[in-house]
Amino acid sequence: MTFRSKFILVVLSAAIALYAIIGGWFATRAQQGNDPGAQLRIFESVLYHIQNDYVDEPDMSKVRAGALRGLAYGLDPYSTYLTAEQVQRYRAGDDKEKVGIGVELSQVASWLYVIAPVKGGPAEQAGVRSGDIIEYIDGRATRDISLYEAQQLLKGAPGTEVKLRVLRAGSSPLQLTVKRSPVRVLVAEARLETGKIGIIKVNSLSEGEAADIRARLEDLVKQGARKLVLDLRGVAGGSLTEAVRVANYFIGDGTLAQTVGRNNRTLKTFQADPQLKLFDGPAVVLIDRWTAGAAEVIASAFIERKRGDVVGEKSFGAGAEQELFTLRGGDGLLLTTVKWASSSGKPFLGAGVQPTVEVKRPELAEAIDPDDLTGNDTDEVVRPQDGNRPQNAPETGPARPQPEDMQLKRALEILRAKPEGSARPTA
Template identity: 35%
Template sequence: MKRLLSLLLVGFCCISTPALADESKQERDIYRDLETFANVLTLIQQYYVDEIDSNKVIAGAINGMLGSLDPHSAYMTPDDFKDLEEETSGSFTGIGIEISIRDGVLTAVAPIEGTPADRQGIKSGDQIVRINNELTKNMTLMEAVKKLRGAKGTPITITVHRQEWKEPREFTLIREAIPLVSVKYTELEPGFSYIRVSNFQATTTKDLRNTLKSIKKKHRILGVILDLRNNPGGLLDQAVKVADLFLDKGIIVSTKGRNKEEQMQFEAHPGDGYGDFPMVTLVNGGSASGSEIVAGALRDHKRAVIMGTTTFGKGSVQTILPLPDGAGLRLTTAKYYTPSGESIQATGIKPDIVVPLTTQGDSAAAPSSPAKTIREKDLPRHLENDKGGKKQSESAAEAADGNDEEEFQQMEDIHQIAKRMEQDNQLQAAFNTLKGLAHSPGQRQK
């Protein structure tokens, strides 16, 4: 191990030789810090009470280093890479929940529709304090993901704390294959369609294009509700292509980072033929990243009315950087900007029409207080928005939102549209607005 550390330091010296000719203070500090790290590791090996696993200690140091950055940068083991490939290809085995770390506590961002977590009633904002009786307080996000996933048919018990509960509650869920069917649709009335996009994976654009073709074969499209609520994002290129389906020209999104390769601009292309009908796009606090790209592009080009509540506010781009041993880094490398040049980092997309979710339906049932929606600005070490003068407008938007402690009332069967419309006032408002746009001559978004 001493020889390995010596090689590490020598390697660093070799890489830095041209620059060290200037003896800049920053370079001297980096070299000194690396030497300190090597000395600490040597002392731990020599004097720690138990024999240590050096690989585990170094991995812990790497996680600690990345943990000092923003909440979306992380170290990925080779197994993590495999999990990532499964997730973006369209399926994985687990309980079906999007998670994050908030104030050092493992927290649910959003359950995936129709999964064990969704059926058991796990909500946005729930704190997962134990997994199989093991405290999650000091777990990394990747460690928690590994524990939640597992073989199909195996049970897992999570202990959940919710704001309005006096005591934490245990939920035992059975892991199953989580097919990430990202596009679902149903007809509201002849000519009016409701399309839900739950995430952006490898087949999302293809599935959405096929859905639109299928609708168009049946009848002329009079209007579409695009539901992006609780869509946590996914693949950047798929979000761009989804927006491109509804736009004929103009910028969709641009990215800016420190390196030249991170300065990118994505533009729409003519020819898809889905730009001639009115649209309403639904968003909420669980709409993040890719869904914010789509909503921002449709809003700035006045292609759709954005309705609901302020989105999550994740305006950063992560790049997977491979390491020689098959592991890798998920590193935040850029911020993205809407066509108008707005960064939504930690502020989110503000809807054109603010419609907070209200509890409807069975008036005899006393609704429980929903858990607080987690947004990017609530995460520790989140990147700040680099645009000045945004604080006042952000506060005004939050005031207009009213109570942002909302939850998206999900249905396992998207075709139970009557029940869905009865309980979902945001969908009702979107449909009424859509019909108004369709029946107003010359009022289509341009």
């Protein structure tokens, strides 16, 4: 072995040792499988065989990059290894001139999973749906790249197109073409039902949306609303502070949410401001499997503060913050260091929020459930039933009759059974 090779091996071993220790943050030291020393010895053994037994002279810089990608991949979908070039672009914000397609994504069992397209955005207009799996982006297999890289591939100059191959339960693969454009989030929608029940359909919890939701709520109260449904279905992403403010409109005291760090240590608590509370009447929140992030803050506050029922299905489970750690070679690690959590400190990431009243949507019985994905190509939910030939997006035809919204129906039943002024959840 040459001196240069030995030097590279030592540097690589040191780097892997550091990240093996970082990986150990997410488990107890008592577990033998997570002992940093044991993991380091395994890596050293692998590196020894690569250096001495591999059939060709290995490119150790590529080996190092692959090792670091694998370490980050084993943590969560949002932690990732960045090359030196990616770190420079990340810090410089070079993608500010680029736009995306309006879609909230995660990675589930290696699959690039669509949590929800932005309502009215380019992805939704092109036919992308919640629960879809994006298999290819412009011919690039998404199972070979990180979530961060997939998000970067979707961005480009306004007006340019990106081609997606989409897997959907019960369908052959779809070939969709999406035109990139700035995403304009639709404001919240509101209406008054019989029985003095107001309904607010939230479309986003991004910056500034809490003020719009407040306006919708105040308008409904002026119209005579004494009970309320807050519909958070399909709301993914958004701002933690906006979510806390919306929850505060209904809950006037106590803790509404937390952020937690390593070992579930509380980093920050978000307390209700009594002066921001707007509505005292009975209220119900609607969630589904594509409710994620900021919307989960509101749903969990309703449950833990016993403010009202949460109706629907278990939410997706998201809400985390990353910090960029620059490495000696100029590359970096984008590492999750903060999780969003309920008022009692239960993180949403990977766990979601369980509704107090479970109601499934029959029309989504065949939709891909992330809990069913294993990462294997033999998964029934992603294996097309009509062959492998991609199809274009279905042509627009006569509108099909909409199935009855069973979740909303149950929410209205709960509220109609409550007297005005009562906010206690049902048994």
